[in-house]
Amino acid sequence: MWAGLFLQTLITGLSIGGIYALMAVGYSLVFSVLNFSNFAHGAVIMLGAYVGLALATKLSLGFGLVLAGSIAGAGIIAVLNERLAYSSLRRRKAPSLYLMISAMGCAVFLENLVYATIGSRFYAFPEFFARQVISVGGSSVSLLDVGAFLFALAAIMGLHLFITRTRTGIAIRAGVSDMTMCSLMGVDLDRLIAIVFLLAGGFAGVAGVFLGIKYLVYPTMGWVTNKAYIAAVIGGLGSLPGALAGGLLLGVVETFVSSYVSSVMRDVFSFTLLIAFLVWRPNGLWGQDSEEKV
């Protein structure tokens, strides 16, 4: 019985962690290139979920098409967001805090725009998967949880391959280490950053659909990305494998805290973890040194 509960908690934690990882990857990707905390990422996730919801309910598309549409929609929104709110700041090399505040403004704007136009109602996705349950070692696990986890893993692996194996990926990594040098070597920075935001937005779309299916769709659902920041900090800001590991770790630890200690203390615990990491290991578990330069 005890082992059953343990396994159940572990699997639930991993599936939540998978979604955290999806969110953290998009957030980390932007952080690694532009070196600022993109607070609008949560709003893009929320919009991705609404796009998916519209496709699923209005056009009654299947799961694959909904996911694809939501990836495309959120990707385009993220690119537009960069163009309108960040690009001029980026060009005149404004302090990263200005970008952060601009991002915060975008988050408030988008969230309340949805609130004012669509309303604060909670929407549910149609049931794509019957609530099927498989039994693993005596504990029952929802198929959705397993699917979300595996898909998150596969998507992040795919991104990793893209970043390490393709020409564009190499350009992105060059931009991460030195933006100016990268542009001197003939990389079109605007295009590069657009691709980064497209990728980040795509991941936000996936995260939005999964979150929407697992829970519900509503204007403030993007606040869950607070957890993605924590995951990204744990794994080391700007590191993709770190975002994956941090997301999974946070998901599992949180689930254990809420089922063995108290569900109320879960968030307090997570935020304490965030502060502890920032103070003692600001580069995360695996991040490399990134002290603010003089």
Add this chain to the structure above:
Amino acid sequence: MDYILSIVILACINMIAVLGLSIFTGFTGLFSLGHAAFVAVGAYTSAILTYYYYVPFYLALAAGAAAAGLVSLVIGVPTLRAKLRSDYFAIAILGFGEALRVILENLEITNGARGLPGIDGFTTLPVVLVCLAGGVLVARNFLRSRWGAACIAIREDPVAAEMAGVRLFRTRLLSLVVSAVYCGLSGGLLAHFLSFIQPVMFTLVQSTQLLAAVIAGGMGSISGPLIASFVFIGLPEALRVAQMWRLVAYGLLLVLIMVYRPQGLMGYSELSRFFRKSGNPEGRSRS
């Protein structure tokens, strides 16, 4: 008339918190996304004192401000000692603010997420105005003191300031505590004006609003943020645009300010400058 009066009082209460954050962000150069937490501490401490223990209002107000100052040490000591990157600090204090809110939502004495109703309405316009005027006076003197000069030096260049003998950790911590005390005072006044407080009133959005007023008003100005906060609170209330659209416009405004006028409304100068013949009397403003 009552309605306009209440808007003015609300705006003034908000201005006190903005004034505090202006010392920390505008003059010391550290960004905070969690100062609403200090407002919450001030509000809850003073409200609990007058509500359950019948402590006199002014004493409770002072206790709220002091409690906010003390709580700021909890987050300030570890993060400021570690000399976090400025944006990491902003995220750390964001985490602190959210954690504090979750705690408030689950304590017995704060009545949880439902909030504390029926607090006595001690806050009147004269009280608020006296607090605001006193706050401005103290802030002005603080910024003209050695400590204030040290804060400004740190804002301009932390490394050079440290070389010149300014103690980074102590000065920054002092600035944080002072700003938290202002926020605590503002919280106490707020609680006894609205006679109802709820943890959800002190979220990240509120912290952003405070920070936005400081930035929109101008970093390194006292009057700028005060004007900005009055405009932010007063104007939409007075025009009574639908609550939701107000926040939409507010988010948009934040982006536009960052993109088009990052130095803010007043830049580094004060309102009083416009009333003097010589443009730069104190030699402190920088263009």
